[in-house]
Amino acid sequence: MDGPSDHDHTVIINSLDDHGEKRVVNEMDFFADENCSKDASTMFQFKKESNFDCVEQELRLNISTGLNLLTTNTTASDKSTVVNKISNEFLVLKSEFDRVNMENERLRAMLNQINSKNYSLQMQIGTLLQHQQNLKGAISTGDRKINDGVGEEEKQRFLVSKSMEEKSMANELQKNSTSEKSPEKNFQEWIPNNKVPKFHSSSKDTDQAAEATIKKARVSVRARSEASIISDGCQWRKYGQKMAKGNPFPRAYYRCTMAVGCPVRKQVQRSIEDRLVLITTYEGNHNHPLPPAAMSMASTTSAAASMLLSGPMPSADGFMNPNMLTGTILPYSANFASISASAPFPTVTLDLTTTPTTHSHMQMLPGQFTRDYGPQAIAHALYNHSRFLPGVSDAAFFSSESSHDMTNAATAAIASDPKFTAAIAEALSSIIGNLNPDIGIDSKNSPKNSSDRNMGNLSFAGK
DNA sequence: CGGATTTGACCGGCGC
DNA sequence: GCGCCGGTCAAATCCG
Numbered sequence: 309m310d311g312p313s314d315h316d317h318t319v320i321i322n323s324l325d326d327h328g329e330k331r332v333v334n335e336m337d338f339f340a341d342e343n344c345s346k347d348a349s350t351m352f353q354f355k356k357e358s359n360f361d362c363v364e365q366e367l368r369l370n371i372s373t374g375l376n377l378l379t380t381n382t383t384a385s386d387k388s389t390v391v392n393k394i395s396n397e398f399l400v401l402k403s404e405f406d407r408v409n410m411e412n413e414r415l416r417a418m419l420n421q422i423n424s425k426n427y428s429l430q431m432q433i434g435t436l437l438q439h440q441q442n443l444k445g446a447i448s449t450g451d452r453k454i455n456d457g458v459g460e461e462e463k464q465r466f467l468v469s470k471s472m473e474e475k476s477m478a479n480e481l482q483k484n485s486t487s488e489k490s491p492e493k494n495f496q497e498w499i500p501n502n503k504v505p506k507f508h509s510s511s512k513d514t515d516q517a518a519e520a521t522i523k524k525a526r527v528s529v530r531a532r533s534e535a536s537i538i539s540d541g542c543q544w545r546k547y548g549q550k551m552a553k554g555n556p557f558p559r560a561y562y563r564c565t566m567a568v569g570c571p572v573r574k575q576v577q578r579s580i581e582d583r584l585v586l587i588t589t590y591e592g593n594h595n596h597p598l599p600p601a602a603m604s605m606a607s608t609t610s611a612a613a614s615m616l617l618s619g620p621m622p623s624a625d626g627f628m629n630p631n632m633l634t635g636t637i638l639p640y641s642a643n644f645a646s647i648s649a650s651a652p653f654p655t656v657t658l659d660l661t662t663t664p665t666t667h668s669h670m671q672m673l674p675g676q677f678t679r680d681y682g683p684q685a686i687a688h689a690l691y692n693h694s695r696f697l698p699g700v701s702d703a704a705f706f707s708s709e710s711s712h713d714m715t716n717a718a719t720a721a722i723a724s725d726p727k728f729t730a731a732i733a734e735a736l737s738s739i740i741g742n743l744n745p746d747i748g749i750d751s752k753n754s755p756k757n758s759s760d761r762n763m764g765n766l767s768f769a770g771k
Numbered sequence: 772c773g774g775a776t777t778t779g780a781c782c783g784g785c786g787c
Numbered sequence: 788g789c790g791c792c793g794g795t796c797a798a799a800t801c802c803g
Contacts, residue, residue, distance in 0.1 A: 546776055546777080547776090548794070550794075553793085561794070561795075
């Protein structure tokens with residue numbers, strides 16, 4: 309049951325009839341086009357002309373009706389004044405509507421570019437990390453040779469040359485991060501298994517541990533939906549269902565079927581607090597290209613997972629007071645994302661159920677064991693997001709709120725928001741920067757600070 | 772008929 | 788060792 313949500317994605321435009329009663333003029337199905345449903349920037353792309361013409365016609369009708377009502381006790385000049393006034397208002401509205409449409413066109417173009425950069429960077433990071441793995445293998449082989457009798461001087465030369473090779477790769481990455489590639493090309497060039505970041509570490513053990521952690525890390529998405537599953541662009545096959553303890557609703561288990569052997573799984577369960585809230589928990593990394601429709605959700609969840617794994621381990625006391633975080637770092641208390649390590653696996657929860665006025669903020673749930681992920685990762689990224697979000701994505705959030713399926717809209721809104729992308733980019737750059745300073749992705753070049761804030765050098769595509 | 776879903780059985784981790 | 792629980796498997800069933 310993985311089809312698109314069975315909800316109506318419509319906004320009803322009302323007008324007043326002769327008796328001042330509201331009646332439906334037209335219903336705009338924003339998501340009639342399947343492609344549109346996957347793209348936040350098209351969220352507001354009404355069936356422009358046709359619908360607008362209907363509205364215009366209807367408006368004229370009402371103007372006419374109004375005149376009829378006025379004829380009994382108004383003069384011709386009064387009529388003319390009223391007509392002009394209403395016409396002017398209509399023109400103002402229409403120009404505003406055109407402006408919004410243009411804005412959305414612009415946002416769509418931006419989203420496409422961001423997705424393109426996502427593909428490009430992810431691929432480069434994957435290639436780089438793969439290369440580093442190879443280098444490590446070469447170094448260990450070299451070490452063996454060196455230990456077999458080669459002098460100290462030669463050993464040093466070998467290590468230096470390897471170091472330079474790595475730096476050269478890093479420079480290449482930095483240089484390429486500004487170059488453009490079409491999404492289609494990147495889609496073709498996508499290298500399976502490079503999606504899973506194999507972070508540089510000092511030992512094989514820690515490598516394996518990190519890999520295990522990455523695999524175990526989960527991203528939970530809370531979304532309001534009456535459907536049994538949210539549409540996220542991927543193909544899933546149900547392989548089990550269980551009653552989980554403490555929740556009257558069954559938990560369904562799905563695995564990704566877009567490619568043979570894709571390890572990604574997800575669990576879907578209704579919230580016990582609000583049966584309209586669907587909690588989808590993703591685990592693992594896709595080993596195949598994702599269709600554009602799936603990129604929004606995938607990049608959002610993957611970025612969240614990366615942030616989860618990015619920060620330093622607990623400092624000093626190992627804990628962070630949630631109230632302190634919400635009270636000082638984050639000025640808001642509405643839901644956006646929370647982190648929990650109390651569960652068997654570290655989990656990020658993205659809450660897409662908030663209302664338009666309270667979305668985009670972060671909350672540490674009371675009683676949750678909370679790791680300190682550092683200002684560069686969670687707090688910084690999400691705090692920046694919370695500061696910048698109101699604006700472009702409000703329309704998307706608003707329209708999605710008017711329907712019952714928040715997921716695509718909210719996720720796409722998050723992913724399409726350049727400020728959030730910037731924040732994610734900062735988080736990612738801190739990950740890579742921490743792991744290998746030589747890579748040197750400059751977070752100062754993130755969209756937030758660059759002159760072209762919406763087209764930053766670094767964005768993130770995951771899974 | 773083939774792919775997707777359902778559902779009871781099975782397995783491993785964990786706490787007692 | 789035992790029971791509980793979450794997660795997965797796989798045969799049976801459903802459905803287009």
